Structures are given as C-alpha cells and as structure tokens.
C-alpha cells in the first residue's frame with residue numbers, strides 16, 4: 001500500500017489453499033484492506049486482526065500486517081481502501 005493505491009492491485013489465489021497475506025503500508029497515511037466478502041468467506045486464523053466487524057485490515061503508516069488465511073470459494077471479490085476508494089485505491093481479488 002502506498003498513497004493512494006494498492007501495488008499490486010490484483011491478487012490471484014487458489015481456492016482452499018493456505019496463504020500469508022502480508023500488507024505493507026509504505027505510505028504516510030493509514031490504509032485499509034477492505035474486502036468484506038472475501039474476509040467473511042475466507043477461513044482466517046486470527047479474526048482479532050480484522051477490524052470493523054471483520055470487514056477490513058487496518059495498516060498504520062510504516063507498519064506491516066500479516067494474516068494467515070485459507071482462500072475461499074472461486075470468484076471475484078472486491079477490494080478497496082475504505083478511506084481512499086474515492087481516490088481510486090481499489091483492487092480485485094480473484095480466487096481460481
């Protein structure tokens with residue numbers, strides 16, 4: 001994450017496979033990995049790392065967040081930063 005976009009802005013995962021989702025915020029502002037459908041459908045090892053009712057992962061400037069999860073069913077899942085979607089900070093998560 002940088003100000004104000006995801007780099008990369010697309011994630012492609014395999015359904016049912018385990019992943020470490022590592023989010024580095026290299027910007028000067030707080031950013032959020034807001035993916036409510038994805039995060040609800042995925043099996044997240046520690047849901048306490050999720051914010052706002054399990055809909056997003058907040059990453060402070062200069063910090064890194066790591067979340068272990070198992071990818072959910074096939075599909076396309078929306079990704080935004082709840083604070084900067086207006087500025088085009090959006091992406092896509094594809095599960096094959």
Ligand SMILES: [Cu+2]
Pocket residue numbers: 004030031032081082083084089
């Ligand atoms: Cu942001």
